[in-house]
Amino acid sequence: MAKILVDAGHDVTVIAPPPHYQRKMGVRTWLQERKFSSAVENNTGPAGEHIVRSGFLPAGSSLTLRALNQATVALGAIWVVLKRPGKLCGYQPDLVIGTVPALPTAFATRFAAARFKAPYIIDLRDAWPDLLEEFSNWNKGTGRKSLRERVLSRGPMQLISALTRTVVNGALKNAAGISVTSSKLAQDLAARPEIMTDGHTPPIETIRNVFPPETCYVKDEGPRPEGERLNVLYAGTFGRAQNLENAIKAAELARAQGVDIELRFVGAGVTRDALTETAEHRAVEVSFESRQPAEDLAPFYDWADTALVHLTDWEALDRAVPSKTYELMAARVHISGVVSGEAADIIRDRGAGDIVTPENPQQLADLWVHLACHRQRLAINGDGATWVEDERSTTAPERLLRLIDKATQ
Template sequence: MKILVLSQHWYPENGVHQRRWTWLSELLIEAGHEVAVICPPAHDQRKIGFLSWLRSISSLRKNVGFGPAGERIIRCLYLPAGRSLVLRACNQGVVAGGMLLARFQNVRYFRDFQPDLVIGTVPAIPTALVTPMVATLFKTPYVIDLRDAWPDLLVARDEWNDGTGLEAGHANRIGALPMRLVSILLTMMMNFSYRHSRGMIVTSQDLADDLQAKASRSGRELIITTIRNVFPPKTTYQAHITPEAQPGVLNVLYAGTLGRAQKLGNALDAVKLAAERGVRVNLRFVGAGVARDELLRKITEEGVTAEIHGRLPAQQLREHYDWADTALVHLTNWEPLKRAIPSKTYELMASGIHITGVLDGEAADLIKELDGGHVVAPEDPEALASLWVELARHRDRLEVSQAGKEWVEWQRDEETPRLLFDFLRKIGFE
């Protein structure tokens, strides 16, 4: 079978989404399928000047190669992305348009590669909207791979910049009514895309159940499967407990995106509250994102015992993991995030690192059921401070079970391949 994937991000970028699809591509190719992807050149973490962008656009048709799984990579049009939501949305829209154009810019390749199935993978809304169009061009069915709870997250749009230090931005200044209309239109278009897909892949069971319940209320059923982000880690790190550490001190590591959905100012507030109770919490951020400058301002102005390091490859996190007593997995309290599971959760469980989970829903349930750490509710710095004080004073509570590691390995090596190929059979492909 020939499979065409549409994605806003791909190799050599090294984020969660790219690593997930390199892994899935390997499974598909090892099973004898042929995989090609239409995606933009790597640009998400780069500052690209106008002339450099023009040169990269002019060479798109020559910029066709292979990825690490053996997948064919066809690059498409893009815009340099900025930090604001409007600039990012514009880039995502241009990339989606570029996916359509790629069909005509690579006529020779697609003469030999006529896909049997198109898969649109959606951290970005425009990909969900363009996937039915691309599938129509190729006269083939399509599948939506949905990582986040879109379009439900649009309900929280007024809070997207909270905790980032950024102004409301052009989108909010347009006015509440136009933005409400845009949200309604996007919701209708995404639901149309879901409804007409051959099937859907999601990353959490709660999201699968929610989508199925909504479909049932509309008198229809979805073929849907849950494939979690348990892709192979880039490090074989295994944690060890250091009970001889200084009493009354706790080292906390957050390694991930400093973004809108995290609202990590809550963790800084908890550090201050713990200090008032006689416990020193050393909080270390390793990562990048739109909230970085606001976090740095808060750390500096309020004298919080925290520091920020830049983004690092997984292989270079070892010394930070050695330093940490617990690793923070943190989301804010937007209702749709109850159906999200940060990929870092699986990596930490596989490494045996104690997790401080500030989240709700399925992610919280997994950490508790698999004895991977402790959980408190989002946006409750008092509860988080209390947990850290307890861990600093009773370090034996930092020990975690092997159940999390074993479960992640089972999901990765046995459950995911079974679910993936069962799903393909259910939608009519062997």
């Protein structure tokens, strides 16, 4: 998105902490590297944007540590806005954009806009704040409930959830514009009275998350022998919203029907240990490999007969589309979609693969058995790759620039 803005002639300055989501950092290292303070980087970013690094506390795998990390990231951004170090001295933006995968950023964005006396856009990356309603299920895929979770679930979390929803809705209501990543979420937000003023919501645009690291890979769709084996790849995040244990159960059920499923999980995330433990106790072939850059995934895509796009059955996820969906469509890799809502509609309508209901391992097993025995179903005959390219090169830039025009009028 920064590249679209720079290419359109806008000057972009980004306030963000150093990349640390995948990095294990102890308190001593954090103190030695002074990651609690802000700094202006000398070089511009890959899109030509200026970068101001804000402070943070190291993230952890638990919900409590993640929430603390997100809160300190927001506070770090607020401190930068107040301090205005280096290139920010005297800086006056025409517009503030806050990208909100982390909920506290909504408050930081509203604060920054007030400080700069500028309008702001909330770039809503997921179906927040609706996902707060699923708090009781957040640790389902980790295989355990922590003591903190048991304590928080008896009152404190309900209070935190209500407060967070109020803050996020307030930020949305007072925004000059909202961008979302799915059309169903846009439709849902447009009908919510809590973010309306005089019966109207701020302008909302659907800007799909079609900007993964680009590769030139396109899968060779040559014939493969039909038989009693299917190679299934999952390359992505092992997160709470995925609940990938469902896929392991499906592989075991398919084997009972005479078809061997070889599962390869490539990535990282909070549920990896629980998945590994589950696989050890199931009669399945499963391998786990570390996270790979997009440009290094070609051998995995070559190996795979089909690739998983997998979500659990939370209602809010009907309005979410995993970015991996678009990457696989562009690469013309058959998708086994364990999704509902808009993600299911896109895969089905664009002929990019097959869909089954989330949290139904028997359905997924039946699909894999059918694909193994009827491999012509693995051929991609839809227009998914062309559609993704059009979204990336034309539709998304047009919508983003249109939203900015509306917000700054």
